[in-house]
Amino acid sequence: MPDKPKLVKCLVWDLDNTLWQGTLLESAEVTVFPGLRDVIVELDSRGILQSIASKNDYDLAWRRLEEAGLAEYFVHPQIHWGRKSDSVGEIAEQLNFALDTIAFIDDLPSERAEVAFRASEIRCYAAEQAASLPELPEFSPEVVTIDARRRRQMYQASFRRDAERESFAGPDEEFLRSLDLVMTVQRAGEDDLSRVEELTLRTSQMNATGVHYPDAVLRGLLDDQNHEVLTVTLTDRFGPHGAVGVLLLEYHRAVWHLKLLATSCRVVSFGAGAVILNWLIDQAARAGAHLAADFRPTDRNRMMDIAYRFAGFAEEPCTCTAELGSVSGPGPVSVSGSVSGSGSGSRSEQGPDRDGIKCLHLVADPRQAPTTMRLNSPDLAAGRLDRSGSMR
Numbered sequence: 001m002p003d004k005p006k007l008v009k010c011l012v013w014d015l016d017n018t019l020w021q022g023t024l025l026e027s028a029e030v031t032v033f034p035g036l037r038d039v040i041v042e043l044d045s046r047g048i049l050q051s052i053a054s055k056n057d058y059d060l061a062w063r064r065l066e067e068a069g070l071a072e073y074f075v076h077p078q079i080h081w082g083r084k085s086d087s088v089g090e091i092a093e094q095l096n097f098a099l100d101t102i103a104f105i106d107d108l109p110s111e112r113a114e115v116a117f118r119a120s121e122i123r124c125y126a127a128e129q130a131a132s133l134p135e136l137p138e139f140s141p142e143v144v145t146i147d148a149r150r151r152r153q154m155y156q157a158s159f160r161r162d163a164e165r166e167s168f169a170g171p172d173e174e175f176l177r178s179l180d181l182v183m184t185v186q187r188a189g190e191d192d193l194s195r196v197e198e199l200t201l202r203t204s205q206m207n208a209t210g211v212h213y214p215d216a217v218l219r220g221l222l223d224d225q226n227h228e229v230l231t232v233t234l235t236d237r238f239g240p241h242g243a244v245g246v247l248l249l250e251y252h253r254a255v256w257h258l259k260l261l262a263t264s265c266r267v268v269s270f271g272a273g274a275v276i277l278n279w280l281i282d283q284a285a286r287a288g289a290h291l292a293a294d295f296r297p298t299d300r301n302r303m304m305d306i307a308y309r310f311a312g313f314a315e316e317p318c319t320c321t322a323e324l325g326s327v328s329g330p331g332p333v334s335v336s337g338s339v340s341g342s343g344s345g346s347r348s349e350q351g352p353d354r355d356g357i358k359c360l361h362l363v364a365d366p367r368q369a370p371t372t373m374r375l376n377s378p379d380l381a382a383g384r385l386d387r388s389g390s391m392r
Contacts, residue, residue: 005138008048008123009097009202012088013074014106015054015061018127024056024064032068035131040073042134046141047148049095049155052077053087053104075155084111085118095155096265098300103138105130143194143215147242157238158266173372176270179236181373183275188229188246193218195243196231200262206273206304207262209296209357213248226251228380232276234267234373241267245276249380255320256284258293261304268303275370277311279377284364287381290320291364296357313360321359 016023022030043050051074054061058079065071076094078087084106092102100121106112107127116124125133133139141148161179168175188196197215200207221227232245244267248260258280263273284291293313297305369375 006100007141007201008103008138009101010049010051010075010091010095010103011043011133011139012051012053012091012102012104014084014104014108014111014127015052015056015079017107018105018130019070020064020068024060028060028064030064032070033130037068037070039131039134040070043139044073044152045149046134046139046144047151048139049075049152051075051091052079053084053091053106054079055081055084073152075152076159083114083118085115088115088122089119105133141198143198145195145198145243147195148198150240150242154240154242154266158241161236161238176372179238179270181234181236181270183272183370183373183375183377184233184235185230185245185247185276185279185375185377186233187378188218188222188231190219190222192231192243193222193229196229196246199243199246199264200260202264206265206268206307207301208258208304208308209260209294210298210301211260211294211296211357213260218248221248230378232263232272234270234272244272247276247280249280251289252320252323255290255292255318255323256280256287257324258291260294271370271372273304273307274311275373275375277307278367278370279375280380281311281362281364282367283380285366289364290318291362292321292324293360293362294357295360308360311362312365313362315358316361318361318363321361324359 013019016030019036020030020032024030040050052061054077056079061079062071062077065074076091078090080087084104088102088104089099092099098121099119100123102121103123103125104112104115105125105127106115109126112124112126115122123138147154165175168178193215196218197213200212218229221229228247228249228251230247230249231243232247234241234244241264243264245263246260247258250257250259261273261276263276281291291313293308295305295308295313
């Protein structure tokens with residue numbers, strides 16, 4: 001069975017004879033093709049962002065989109081007379097999306113060819129396919145979360161936040177304090193698992209391993225005394241950022257094993273990754289435990305590597321890693337198969353997608369609380385005692 005294609009994160013629309021019938025500069029009475037309003041609304045409800053790359057007069061085109069009641073659905077539109085490949089690239093850069101998660105639809109084969117020539121990773125579609133896009137697997141996420149349904153609004157809030165940041169005269173730290181940021185780390189519940197799975201699938205730049213833990217596996221860990229599945233959310237005065245992080249932690253007597261850390265690239269500039277790691281390190285220090293973290297370097301997650309190294313993790317030997325079994329010690333982890341299994345204690349974690357994972361080590365030390373945001377979080381050391389009556 002062929003692999004399911006990678007999900008599209010953003011669909012970029014042409015306007016003339018693609019979204020609407022006719023050429024705007026020839027007639028201001030262009031009308032949206034039948035059924036395409038429903039397509040736009042449906043894709044938006046699935047968490048797929050949409051933008052525009054059109055050779056047109058910006059003011060005229062935007063006014064027509066407003067009149068059609070569609071302007072609000074498009075983020076960072078590029079409406080000008082430049083190359084569409086440049087427009088699509090600018091959209092991907094502003095959204096911080098990999099090019100292979102971008103789709104482009106246009107009625108002209110020459111425009112599709114120009115985009116594909118300059119960025120072959122971008123998937124291009126003919127205008128005649130527009131009505132059927134929601135039926136394609138790359139536009140059909142298996143689960144649509146609360147965060148997905150409001151993804152566009154969260155990105156639009158981030159644009160307003162970025163605009164204020166540009167006009168802020170003080171240092172970055174003062175700006176972050178002005179946002180009234182509140183980070184909440186909490187143990188995942190049944191309702192959180194779809195958000196956790198979605199985050200691990202969507203995040204590549206700030207994903208420590210790229211290992212996908214399916215819903216069924218995560219669900220089996222919720223009541224496992226040896227595991228924690230933790231979610232991270234962030235809010236500020238502009239509104240919620242939604243779920244921005246997930247941690248999968250396994251307890252051993254001398255070491256806590258951080259099997260997965262993934263954070264949204266949307267909150268990199270807020271220092272969210274450093275806040276999460278420093279909180280976890282402080283918790284481990286209070287429990288008298290070392291930390292071991294799985295990490296697999298890719299061409300996309302260099303920032304996560306820097307975050308781990310800056311926090312103090314290193315490839316260094318320690319007797320505590322003998323407790324980790326097949327993932328013990330520094331260097332590549334030698335495993336094969338698929339992530340599977342549930343229940344307490346050690347799990348079978350085999351899969352081709354775990355090849356090349358390194359085990360980083362840290363002797364945990366006390367860390368200061370963040371100064372740019374308020375942090376609400378569980379007491380993991382105390383929680384271990386509360387659950388079993390003795391330190392695990």
